[in-house]
Amino acid sequence: MAEKEYCKMISRSTPGPGDGGRTGSWRVLRPIIDNDKCIPAKTGKKSCFNCWLYCPDCVVSKTIPPTIDLEYCKGCGICAEECPADAIEMVSEASQNVEEK
Amino acid sequence: MHHIIESGNVAAATGVKLSRAQVIAAYPITPQTPLTEKLSEFVESGELDAEYIPVESEHSAMAVCIAASTAGTRAFTATSANGLLYMNEQLHWAVGARLPVVMCVANRGVGAPWTVWNDQQDSMSQRDVGWIQLYANDHQQIIDSVIKAFRLAQTVSVPVMVCYDGYLLSHTYMPFEQPDQQKVDAFLPSFTPKHFLNPEEPGNFNTVTLPDIRPGVSGAIEPGYIEIRHNLHQDLRGALDAYKEIDEEFAQEFGRGGNPFVEQYKCDDAACVAVCIGSLSYQLRDVIDSLRQEGIKVGVMGVQMYRPFPDEAIVEALADKSSVVVFEKALSYGNQGPLYGDIKSALYSCSSRPRIQNYILGLGGREIQTQQLMDALRRCCSSPDAIEDTPRWIGLKL
Amino acid sequence: MRKDIIEIRWHGRGGQGAITAAKIVANGAFVSGFKGVVMAPTFGTERRGAPVFTSLKIAKDKIYDLSPITTPDMVVVLDHTLLDEVDVAAGLKDDGLVVLNAPGAASDYSFAGARVAVADVTAHGVAAGLPPGIVNSGIIGAFSKATGLVDIDVLVKAIEQEFVGKKPEKNGAAARIAYDNTSVGEK
Numbered sequence: 295m296a297e298k299e300y301c302k303m304i305s306r307s308t309p310g311p312g313d314g315g316r317t318g319s320w321r322v323l324r325p326i327i328d329n330d331k332c333i334p335a336k337t338g339k340k341s342c343f344n345c346w347l348y349c350p351d352c353v354v355s356k357t358i359p360p361t362i363d364l365e366y367c368k369g370c371g372i373c374a375e376e377c378p379a380d381a382i383e384m385v386s387e388a389s390q391n392v393e394e395k
Numbered sequence: 396m397h398h399i400i401e402s403g404n405v406a407a408a409t410g411v412k413l414s415r416a417q418v419i420a421a422y423p424i425t426p427q428t429p430l431t432e433k434l435s436e437f438v439e440s441g442e443l444d445a446e447y448i449p450v451e452s453e454h455s456a457m458a459v460c461i462a463a464s465t466a467g468t469r470a471f472t473a474t475s476a477n478g479l480l481y482m483n484e485q486l487h488w489a490v491g492a493r494l495p496v497v498m499c500v501a502n503r504g505v506g507a508p509w510t511v512w513n514d515q516q517d518s519m520s521q522r523d524v525g526w527i528q529l530y531a532n533d534h535q536q537i538i539d540s541v542i543k544a545f546r547l548a549q550t551v552s553v554p555v556m557v558c559y560d561g562y563l564l565s566h567t568y569m570p571f572e573q574p575d576q577q578k579v580d581a582f583l584p585s586f587t588p589k590h591f592l593n594p595e596e597p598g599n600f601n602t603v604t605l606p607d608i609r610p611g612v613s614g615a616i617e618p619g620y621i622e623i624r625h626n627l628h629q630d631l632r633g634a635l636d637a638y639k640e641i642d643e644e645f646a647q648e649f650g651r652g653g654n655p656f657v658e659q660y661k662c663d664d665a666a667c668v669a670v671c672i673g674s675l676s677y678q679l680r681d682v683i684d685s686l687r688q689e690g691i692k693v694g695v696m697g698v699q700m701y702r703p704f705p706d707e708a709i710v711e712a713l714a715d716k717s718s719v720v721v722f723e724k725a726l727s728y729g730n731q732g733p734l735y736g737d738i739k740s741a742l743y744s745c746s747s748r749p750r751i752q753n754y755i756l757g758l759g760g761r762e763i764q765t766q767q768l769m770d771a772l773r774r775c776c777s778s779p780d781a782i783e784d785t786p787r788w789i790g791l792k793l
Numbered sequence: 794m795r796k797d798i799i800e801i802r803w804h805g806r807g808g809q810g811a812i813t814a815a816k817i818v819a820n821g822a823f824v825s826g827f828k829g830v831v832m833a834p835t836f837g838t839e840r841r842g843a844p845v846f847t848s849l850k851i852a853k854d855k856i857y858d859l860s861p862i863t864t865p866d867m868v869v870v871l872d873h874t875l876l877d878e879v880d881v882a883a884g885l886k887d888d889g890l891v892v893l894n895a896p897g898a899a900s901d902y903s904f905a906g907a908r909v910a911v912a913d914v915t916a917h918g919v920a921a922g923l924p925p926g927i928v929n930s931g932i933i934g935a936f937s938k939a940t941g942l943v944d945i946d947v948l949v950k951a952i953e954q955e956f957v958g959k960k961p962e963k964n965g966a967a968a969r970i971a972y973d974n975t976s977v978g979e980k
Binding site: 426512563568674762764 | 857
Binding site for chain 3: 316317319320321322368369
């Protein structure tokens with residue numbers, strides 16, 4: 295009897311950047327980390343990493359200092375809200391673009 | 396004439412408002428949500444004098460409608476896809492209890508896999524339950540069908556679902572006329588249901604039935620389960636004539652209608668007829684016109700009432716055609732398209748009958764391109780011998 | 794397919810009101826005698842800031858085909874920052890027109906040789922007394938000037954009806970200022 299393969303397709307995605315497209319383009323506000331206030335950056339030690347923990351899109355790196363992947367950061371502001379050191383400020387994206395240009 | 400340009404959801408909500416629904420219980424679900432929001436605005440502003448009951452699920456939404464209808468009020472809900480299926484048990488209850496509930500279904504594909512886009516599997520999968528099913532092709536038909544649905548439901552004591560394509564109709568905007576409230580009141584008077592909870596006449600509703608008939612407390616023989624269900628089926632078949640009359644009366648009053656079961660376009664002299672349900676039947680009109688310019692005699696027919704199945708109208712329209720092409724956004728998995736099967740079955744005993752090709756398309760909102768429809772129809776018209784008994788698929792990409 | 798249908802695609806970002814703008818033009822077109830009007834927004838998940846588009850078809854007779862626009866006659870862009878991300882002129886017919894909210898002149902923008910009309914709707918909105926960033930009323934004025942399809946007076950009335958309770962006169966004024974300041978380029 296010939297072998298027939300069943301269940302060749304289901305809907306299943308592997309987690310990873312870019313599944314929703316270049317969502318960084320949606321940003322109206324951009325998070326800026328002040329490394330003078332950020333606890334891991336200041337102390338040079340692995341510390342709270344609340345920004346990494348709470349980011350719903352996993353665009354904050356668990357590094358010293360933490361960095362933000364602007365390709366995908368949507369500017370939701372949760373990192374700024376959760377930072378215990380008030381080290382993150384949400385600034386207008388438009389103003390950043392003008393500066394970059 | 397008061398035309399407005401609004402979405403299909405608003406057309407439905409306006410129909411419910413004009414019908415003076417008294418109890419609304421609904422749970423939001425894409426793409427029906429703006430319908431419930433509009434209804435709650437109507438209630439909040441006082442434009443609609445109704446109880447709006449927020450519920451925590453669709454199962455409860457139908458449960459509340461069952462209770463409200465049993466208490467003798469005009470009840471309405473709306474849902475889509477997985478929401479419709481969540482209330483499936485209650486759908487069976489509402490129809491078995493012979494309650495004139497009206498529901499709108501914004502047709503959407505069913506998970507898994509997850510989708511929010513349009514196909515008709517949700518309502519199609521409920522065709523065996525016993526609810527009357529009406530399908531609208533555009534916004535005018537949505538608002539008109541809602542009003543007719545309330546009238547039909549209370550006439551035959553069977554719940555009615557008015558279905559329309561999610562997004563394609565629910566979220567697009569087009570002009571439609573809002574019927575005059577006074578005229579609607581004359582067409583749809585308030586009613587007293589045959590059976591309702593009444594403290595003056597205490598009774599138990601929908602109690603258990605034993606397999607055999609038995610005498611009740613008064614000594615009279617009470618019907619059993621099979622008798623009650625047989626009566627439902629008879630009344631559903633009777634609803635065909637009832638709806639025809641209601642549609643005629645609506646047409647006289649409001650100037651629109653006249654196609655209670657099927658809506659045909661250029662079918663009279665057509666050798667080949669495309670059949671489908673919903674907005675697709677209108678999209679096919681441009682295809683029909685183009686093919687006719689090529690000299691191919693085709694027409695398109697939209698099925699407006701799917702349950703009860705209008706087999707006489709179907710046979711009259713299709714029996715003497717050479718070929719029929721049934722486009723469906725639904726599938727009875729493991730077999731064939733539901734509409735295709737019903738049409739084939741209706742034509743079975745005809746001495747002459749067309750070849751029939753089934754196409755499955757548009758599932759999960761897969762875009763339906765006019766060129767695909769043209770190619771499919773042209774192929775069936777030019778090579779009827781190539782028509783197969785198994786469904787073909789349009790728009791697959793892998 | 795039918796040649797009498799005028800197909801207009803509107804590009805904006807979620808929250809900018811592209812749907813409302815298209816709906817207002819639909820209303821204006823309908824009362825001007827276009828009995829066939831169909832407006833279809835982007836179907837599906839959306840959020841503020843994400844690129845969205847809306848299809849508007851108008852014709853003298855009723856329109857039956859709701860399928861998406863593939864070859865627009867006109868494209869209206871509410872936000873020039875979209876130009877880097879979205880090919881707004883995709884499928885534009887040969888004699889097509891792009892109406893763009895942007896600073897500068899029509900000659901500053903190129904879409905494979907298509908005609909371009911430009912108005913700094915963002916600035917005109919502020920000039921009309923609206924908060925910065927309201928562009929969906931002004932863009933209608935630019936549309937009217939560039940296409941001549943619907944009279945500006947009809948559209949201003951439709952704008953004022955749509956924006957009842959939300960600064961209707963200022964929104965109408967924004968459309969008129971944009972109308973007067975739309976520069977239409979040659980092909």
